[in-house]
Amino acid sequence: MRRYLSHPFWQGAIVVVASYVAFEYVIGYVLPVIGVASAPVPSSVIVEYMLIVLVGVLLYMSADEERWQRFREPIRATMVQPDRRTVRGILMVAFPVLIGWLAYERVKPSYAAPATLRAVHPAPPNQLTFRGETIELTGLENPLREEGSMEEHLAVGKRIYVRNCVPCHGDLLDGQGHYAQAFNPVPADFTSSGNLPQLTESYVFWRIVKGGPGLPREGTPWDSAMPAWETILEQDEIWATILYLYDQTGFPPRTWEEEGGHE
Amino acid sequence: MKRRMTRGVVTRGALLAALALAVALPLLAQVPGPDYGEFNFLGLDRRGAVWIAAQLHLLFAAFVLGVPMFAVVIEAIGMFGGDEKYDKLAKEFTRLLLVAYSATAIWGAILVFFLSTLYPRFWAYLTAIFAPSMWVYAGLFFLESFTLYLYYYGWDAWKKGAAKKVHWCLGIMLNIWGTIVMFIANGWLTYMMSPPEGLTADTAPQTVQLWSAINNATWMPINIHRLLANVVFGGAIVGAYAAYRFLTSRTDEERAHYDWMGYTGNLIAIGALIVLPFAGYWLGREIYEFSQQMGITMMGGFMSWLWIIQAFLIGILFLAGNYYLWIGMGRIPGAERFQPYIKWMLLVLVLGVIVWATPNTMIADRDEIAAMGGIRHPFLQVLGVMSAKNTAVNLMILTTFLSFLMYRRANKDPVVPWARAGTMLQGAAFALCAVVVVFYGVYGYFVTAIVRIGFSVYQVLAVLATILFVIGIDMAMLRGAKSRGEIRWGRMPDRSQYALLILAVTFTWLMGLMGFARSGIRQHWHVYEVIRDTSEQAFTPALGPAATIISICVLIFFGLVGVIFWLGGLAERSVYQEAEAEAKGTEGHGTLGEPMPSPALGDVD
Numbered sequence: 001m002r003r004y005l006s007h008p009f010w011q012g013a014i015v016v017v018a019s020y021v022a023f024e025y026v027i028g029y030v031l032p033v034i035g036v037a038s039a040p041v042p043s044s045v046i047v048e049y050m051l052i053v054l055v056g057v058l059l060y061m062s063a064d065e066e067r068w069q070r071f072r073e074p075i076r077a078t079m080v081q082p083d084r085r086t087v088r089g090i091l092m093v094a095f096p097v098l099i100g101w102l103a104y105e106r107v108k109p110s111y112a113a114p115a116t117l118r119a120v121h122p123a124p125p126n127q128l129t130f131r132g133e134t135i136e137l138t139g140l141e142n143p144l145r146e147e148g149s150m151e152e153h154l155a156v157g158k159r160i161y162v163r164n165c166v167p168c169h170g171d172l173l174d175g176q177g178h179y180a181q182a183f184n185p186v187p188a189d190f191t192s193s194g195n196l197p198q199l200t201e202s203y204v205f206w207r208i209v210k211g212g213p214g215l216p217r218e219g220t221p222w223d224s225a226m227p228a229w230e231t232i233l234e235q236d237e238i239w240a241t242i243l244y245l246y247d248q249t250g251f252p253p254r255t256w257e258e259e260g261g262h263e
Numbered sequence: 264m265k266r267r268m269t270r271g272v273v274t275r276g277a278l279l280a281a282l283a284l285a286v287a288l289p290l291l292a293q294v295p296g297p298d299y300g301e302f303n304f305l306g307l308d309r310r311g312a313v314w315i316a317a318q319l320h321l322l323f324a325a326f327v328l329g330v331p332m333f334a335v336v337i338e339a340i341g342m343f344g345g346d347e348k349y350d351k352l353a354k355e356f357t358r359l360l361l362v363a364y365s366a367t368a369i370w371g372a373i374l375v376f377f378l379s380t381l382y383p384r385f386w387a388y389l390t391a392i393f394a395p396s397m398w399v400y401a402g403l404f405f406l407e408s409f410t411l412y413l414y415y416y417g418w419d420a421w422k423k424g425a426a427k428k429v430h431w432c433l434g435i436m437l438n439i440w441g442t443i444v445m446f447i448a449n450g451w452l453t454y455m456m457s458p459p460e461g462l463t464a465d466t467a468p469q470t471v472q473l474w475s476a477i478n479n480a481t482w483m484p485i486n487i488h489r490l491l492a493n494v495v496f497g498g499a500i501v502g503a504y505a506a507y508r509f510l511t512s513r514t515d516e517e518r519a520h521y522d523w524m525g526y527t528g529n530l531i532a533i534g535a536l537i538v539l540p541f542a543g544y545w546l547g548r549e550i551y552e553f554s555q556q557m558g559i560t561m562m563g564g565f566m567s568w569l570w571i572i573q574a575f576l577i578g579i580l581f582l583a584g585n586y587y588l589w590i591g592m593g594r595i596p597g598a599e600r601f602q603p604y605i606k607w608m609l610l611v612l613v614l615g616v617i618v619w620a621t622p623n624t625m626i627a628d629r630d631e632i633a634a635m636g637g638i639r640h641p642f643l644q645v646l647g648v649m650s651a652k653n654t655a656v657n658l659m660i661l662t663t664f665l666s667f668l669m670y671r672r673a674n675k676d677p678v679v680p681w682a683r684a685g686t687m688l689q690g691a692a693f694a695l696c697a698v699v700v701v702f703y704g705v706y707g708y709f710v711t712a713i714v715r716i717g718f719s720v721y722q723v724l725a726v727l728a729t730i731l732f733v734i735g736i737d738m739a740m741l742r743g744a745k746s747r748g749e750i751r752w753g754r755m756p757d758r759s760q761y762a763l764l765i766l767a768v769t770f771t772w773l774m775g776l777m778g779f780a781r782s783g784i785r786q787h788w789h790v791y792e793v794i795r796d797t798s799e800q801a802f803t804p805a806l807g808p809a810a811t812i813i814s815i816c817v818l819i820f821f822g823l824v825g826v827i828f829w830l831g832g833l834a835e836r837s838v839y840q841e842a843e844a845e846a847k848g849t850e851g852h853g854t855l856g857e858p859m860p861s862p863a864l865g866d867v868d
Contacts (some may be wrong), residue, residue: 038641039635039642044624044625045625052578056612056613060591062758119567121556121563122565185632
């Protein structure tokens with residue numbers, strides 16, 4: 001055992017297998033057991049990670065001539081030595097079978113929808129029309145922050161949210177409303193740091209006004225069940241709801257002064 | 264030689280005439296014609312044709328603009344330092360320019376022809392605004408060509424004294440002409456991205472002020488980004504040339520020379536790469552400020568997945584660059600003492616690439632999305648944001664610098680009395696920098712986006728300050744250092760050279776992919792929100808087809824670069840044939856007619 005552990009080839013193999021176990025099982029299944037929020041990692045990401053690890057292992061092994069020679073020893077021995085004929089035979093069969101099986105898995109007919117690239121935050125237009133009125137979105141601030149009583153605005157926002165948004169986005173604003181599990185993907189989680197704090201209020205305004213039907217054609221299909229609320233709500237009601245969202249989650253909205261972010 | 268020069272100038276004259284004709288025709292015609300010309304060649308449509316021509320023109324142009332920058336610096340090192348091997352290296356770099364320069368001109372002409380015949384109305388629009396700058400461009404192109412010929416063919420004639428300084432000035436002039444030419448062309452393409460305010464589809468192009476059209480929001484950021492990227496690209500391509508020559512070398516002297524040349528090319532490429540993200544960041548910021556829609560399309564929308572591909576490719580660059588240094592340490596006496604550190608540095612790099620390549624929103628099927636409760640992974644999403652990625656890339660830069668430092672110090676033992684304290688100080692600087700980078704990375708999760716963006720500046724400044732501080736100490740500490748033995752140039756395994764080739768291919772691919780991101784965010788506009796693309800190719804291509812076109816460009820580019828390398832080898836072979844012939848007492852003639860000295864270490868030109 002010790003002999004194997006000190007050999008570069010088996011060290012490399014152990015690193016590769018351990019990495020796979022960590023990515024596939026530790027992150028996917030062990031972390032949730034110990035109370036850390038996690039889920040199985042998508043296969044596209046596992047492949048990506050394993051490629052990086054494999055390249056890393058090969059680079060390390062070949063960065064030193066002596067180590068590289070030792071690393072290749074078992075491979076070469078298996079390929080040429082007469083006493084390894086059985087192992088060689090098994091590999092000669094097993095390897096093509098493995099490749100064939102992987103190819104079959106990739107091409108066999110499936111009813112599952114294919115994996116998609118879905119951008120959570122699509123690019124907004126520079127302007128929109130609200131019931132025929134053109135509104136410039138670039139540089140647009142929430143008008144209610146400068147006028148009226150904030151308490152009243154929040155009360156209006158709360159009322160609108162509870163009446164219209166709770167069924168999907170949930171009473172905790174976490175995207176877990178009563179209907180949430182009927183949608184795939186589930187509705188937006190406003191408590192996530194990846195949503196509201198990344199967005200200007202004008203962006204949220206556009207998303208509420210135009211909903212799923214108003215999403216840009218680039219990056220389709222969007223799979224969004226969000227209605228276009230411009231047909232139901234007034235502009236001020238939407239702005240008040242936006243105030244309520246930021247107030248309840250405690251996130252400040254993204255501001256316009258420095259739009260250099262890469263997120 | 265004279266005949267060759269004349270022929271070259273005539274070729275370029277013909278190309279310039281073609282450019283002039285293409286500029287003048289739309290202005291002279293003034294008759295309404297079709298908006299778009301027809302093109303279908305082996306399934307390639309008009310957009311594909313223009314795309315490939317533009318990409319190949321840009322790749323060759325980047326090479327011929329990048330190489331003179333460091334050729335002049337290396338010539339100066341040889342001139343002022345009195346070491347002739349640098350002078351020879353600079354000349355060898357410059358020799359690669361000659362054929363590449365012709366290729367640049369040819370692809371430029373093809374691009375102009377495609378634009379004027381396939382997009383006649385849009386081309387007429389551009390010429391109506393930019394015609395004066397196009398004439399200046401053509402004139403400067405001519406000057407650049409002539410200066411390049413004087414610079415290369417005058418190398419041996421103006422080798423001593425004041426003549427050498429004049430020759431060096433020619434190199435500087437070559438850089439100046441080239442830079443202005445690039446700035447002018449950048450004005451045209453950035454106008455398409457970020458035209459001046461107030462323009463509409465109805466604005467007559469003749470009324471657009473030339474300077475305001477050129478000096479648009481993204482012009483200077485693109486200029487700076489391309490200047491730096493050209494150096495990176497030039498270094499990588501000459502590194503690949505050296506690798507090719509190393510792998511085909513027949514003598515130890517050749518191998519030693521091309522090993523050194525490859526090392527120099529790699530050093531230039533990786534060194535310039537370290538500062539390139541600053542320029543890219545500035546460009547991204549300007550794009551955001553010009554148009555939120557463009558910015559979000561680029562970074563968070565449709566194009567955002569390109570950044571994951573970019574992360575993967577830049578990961579390859581870091582890994583290949585470090586790998587080359589680590590293997591190189593095998594030919595340096597005394598480097599074995601640093602071997603135990605390599606696995607830890609590799610661990611940092613691999614983890615860094617994993618963090619950088621972790622997407623914020625993942626490619627997943629519906630079951631996987633349902634299991635994650637959305638498109639973001641509940642655990643890995645912490646790695647998908649810029650706080651994590653900036654931290655990873657800064658630690659990778661720091662690790663790469665550490666590799667270089669070990670390489671530099673491998674065969675040296677400092678003799679200054681404060682050597683131990685100096686080394687500890689360097690170690691402390693590295694540790695402090697890592698702490699600063701990680702601190703701002705973690706703190707970034709707890710502040711607003713605006714504040715977090717500022718943190719990335721602190722992280723980069725910490726890394727740059729550490730690099731300057733540590734290298735300053737190192738230079739002072741290694742003054743008069745005891746040598747453990749000379750670097751055994753040429754004693755490199757072949758696989759190290761493949762790392763150089765991978766670097767060149769990866770850089771080329773990156774340029775194509777990120778160029779697509781920059782250009783593609785205009786979406787269905789020829790000139791963003793001014794002139795709409797009404798052709799049937801107005802849609803933005805999906806990543807797959809785009810990557811295919813870019814890969815075709817990379818293949819064509821390296822096919823042509825292979826020919827250039829082969830030609831370089833042909834000239835070189837004549838040197839050896841001549842030397843052999845002289846040794847036999849017969850007269851030999853080089854295939855390119857240039858008299859060459861007999862080959863010796865570092866003396867192959």
